[in-house]
Amino acid sequence: MQQLIDVGQIRQDEAKVFQRVVEKAVGSQRQFRPMNIVEKIIARHAFVRAGTIGVESVKPGDALFAIADVRFSHEYVTPMAASLLTQALGPDAKVTEPESVFAFRDHLTFLNKVMSPKHREMGLLEKAEGLATTQESFTAKQGIKLYGENPEGGSEAICHNAVVEDLALPGQIVIGTDSHTCMAGVLGCFAFGVGSTDMANAWFTKDIRIRVPETVRYVFNGKKRADVAAKDVMLYILATDYMKSSQGIGKVLEFAGEDLKNWPMDERATLTNMSVEAGGTTGIIEPDEQTLEYIVKMRGLGRDEVRKGFVYSDLDAEYAATFEIDLDEIRPMVALPGDPRNGIPIDQLDEEVRIDAAYGGSCTGGKMADMDMYANVLQNALAQGKHVAPGVHLYLQFGSQKIKQYAKERGYIEIFQRAGAELIDPSCGACINAGPGASKTNETVTVSAQNRNFPGRSGPGKLYLASPYVVAASAIAGKIVEPREFLKQSSKPKLIYRDKEQPNYGAN
The missing domain is CATH 3.40.1060.10 (Aconitase, Domain 2)
Structure with a gap:
């Protein structure tokens, strides 16, 4: 098993060797070179020696340790990282600076709604729920903030939405146990996914190993x-x-x-x-x-x-x-099943693509701007006397409770329901085949606003990727279509939040 690195526990002679390796890797005497934003962030966070953080410059290929500002995990990974931490450092191991560490109950919240009877009989649901229980115990013991389930249903937030809404800041290094940690890069920070071993190490040292990309x-x-x-x-x-x-x-x-x-x-x-x-x-x-x-x-x-x-x-x-x-x-696009790189303009589809389901949600497609887009299309469809097409199931899922509240305040909930959509509380779900909206048969055809459509990821069916505009328009048409028929120009909406009227954070 890979062991955690604790410089303080290495014997003095070993520590000196380790220090020489670190200084060579980051180039303690390196001269200035022009850098892009990611290189600058890494350079500022580079670990040189105890009490010394930051180097003049870095370049692609440099291998070093850097200090992470935000560390987060979710219930699918937290228990494994916690096990690694205690195995390496003992049952009394403590997370360093827990105020900058966060955990999320978001990935398996709705697994009970979609797990097959066969898998239930195997006891997999209990095991999955045990992950959440283990995470809750660990965070309570360590003093880590847990974004848990909401009494009104679902999770407080998908981790990636909450990190952008609540946690990350420009110029920081943000690490999370999920590939879509990268979403926080929208704020101008270096955010990327790590594995359970790296997270266990970072919990204790705050360091993360990086090869400058x-x-x-x-x-x-x-x-x-x-x-x-x-x-x-x-x-x-x-x-x-x-x-x-x-x-x-x-x-x-x-x-x-x-x-x-x-x-x-x-x-x-x-x-x-x-x-x-x-x-x-x-x-x-x-x-x-x-x-x-x-x-x-x-x-x-x-x-x-x-x-x-x-x-x-x-x-x-x-x-x-x-x-x-x-x-x-650029025209409205759709990615054909199997790979997000299979994108083509919708008007270049070889044949009409009838759909069985349309899914608008996930960290990618469940944001405030996405709700604006779904509402824009569906409100115009209603004005034309149209609803979700017969035989089509439209799922709309919020990325966080803040986003759900935003939709409520703007009157979107009524629009969605009148159009015939099923609303789902915040959580990951269909995107990882762990919630409503995932396909159940090979024949199911879905158009989705999620981020990836690799085979089997969201069930056995065929999954097309598209924008929120296209997802909503296709749900009305019963087939994949461009959205222009259901769009019209409108003034920017306002967001009512914290009892104040503030600029809209959604779509133009």
Whole structure:
């Protein structure tokens, strides 16, 4: 079993050897070099020696330890990491600085609604529920904040939504036991997924081992169409030759461009969330004034406190590749079953694709902006006298209780219900075949706003990926369609939150 690294417990001579290795790895005398945003964040967090954090510069390929600002896990992994921690350091092992550690009951909350009788007879449901019980005991003992189940139903939040809403800040290093930890890169932090052993080690040392990744820069030109969402842009990128030839593996995707300033935070988060779908390490967007306003108004923090973490890429920073994307050319997309990289414009489908289900939810498709998009389409459909097509099941699931409250305050719940949607409380679910919306037969055809559609991930059926606009429009049409028929221009809505009227965080 891989052991945890505790520098304080290594014998003095071994500690000196370890220190020489660390200093060689981070280059304690390294000269300045232009860096991109991720390299700067890593350099500032690099562990040099006890009491010394930060180096002048890093470059791709450097191997080092860095200090994590936010560490989080969920019930699927917390028990394993807890076991590793106590096996290595004893039953009285303590998590260091538990105030920066968080745990989530979010992945298996609704497993009891979909688990087959066969698996129930095998006792798997009890084992799964035992994971949540173990996590609850561990967090209580360690003084770790647990985002648990909500009395009104579901979880408090999907971990990735809560990290963006409540926890991460620009310039930080954020680690979580899930590949979609990358979503927090929308705030301008370096956020990535780790395994149970790395998390157990980080609980004790706060360190995480990093090999500095290469970065690919995507510069957006022009302005996206009104019927095109961030999901379409990401499916377009994933379908490029660079991604389909696996050159994106291990890379950071950095997104830039003038039009991004006009995108709500939730739409930007779709880009960073899906940066791992072709094997990337994470995605990131430089923070700006909208980032500042979002954090200040969601959390009540001071502007100066937030702004001090802002980091920007140097103009002459080096990239593994740079691509310019003409947003004007992107049309509503759909990814064919089997791989998120199978994206094509909807108008290039070889034949009509009738659907049995449409799912709008997950960390990717259950945000405030996504609710705006579902509501926009469904409200216009209702105005045309249309509802969810016969034989189609439309599921809409909220990413957090804050998002559910947002939908309530805007009157979306009534719109969704009148249109014929089934509403699901916050949690992971269909995306990992652990909740309503997952297919049950090979013949089921689903169009989904989730982030990936690998074979079997969401049940045995055929799963197409699309934007929230397309998901809602297809539910009405009974087949995969472009959404323009159900869209119209409207003024930006306002968000009523914390008893104050504040700028909308949803779609334009």
